[in-house]
Amino acid sequence: MKPERIPAAALLSRSRPASERELADIPWFRLLDDEERARVRADLRVVQVEAGETICRIGRPVTFWFGLIDGLLKMSNDSARGLPMTFAGLPPGGWFGEGTVLKHESYRYNVEALRRSLVAGITVGCFDWLLGRSIAFNRFVMDQLNERLGQFIAAREIDRLSDADLRVARSLGALFHPVLYPGVGTLLHITQQELGYLVGLSRQRVNAALHALQAQGLIRVEYGGVRVLDLDGLRGQRPAAMATR
DNA sequence: GCATTAACACGTA
């Protein structure tokens, strides 16, 4: 798959308003009052992107606050030159770019679709307006910022790990984040190929790592996805409440 | 040694 550039204008021209079903799946939408919902309904756009396409690029001015309705995205630095470094995978339910939207700066990373995905976005103007009047929305954005801070710290650790099995485990743990990605259930829909792109390993190596993790009882390998059995274990932590026996 | 690419058979949506 080769990354394609699509101008923001092209993305916009391909977009359409969101359906009621799609709106209902947006985690912060239900937190809004009637007036706020009406504005979002009018402002929010939805667009389908193909695998390899870029949603936002480093240096481009901020136009939208984006969220993933369906599919899988990857946040990374510029892979064209320098070390390709993946910061995070974005499963459905994840919203991103709030940091740069808040400061009205340009994007600091690329976001690329790993497979065909449905992406939603609200304009900077709408985002600011919501931020100025909805406490619930502020709370959502603050939680996103706070949780993502932890994500980036975890990503640094992952990139330093030499053990491939551990890298896969930690990446799965990061991808499987209930606060950041409420759209993810206990089954994470991701192919081994996609996981490979995310972690920076070959599909074959990912396959081996997944079976090692399965043997440890941390996950179960399923067709087209991974079921997480022990999230704490994946993250390398002890279970929060362990009975002494 | 370990991971990667290439190639193949097989099962599933």
Next chain:
DNA sequence: TACGTGTTAATGC
């Protein structure tokens, strides 16, 4: 049929 998975063989750092 197209895609994802599991496996092996050859190759590279």
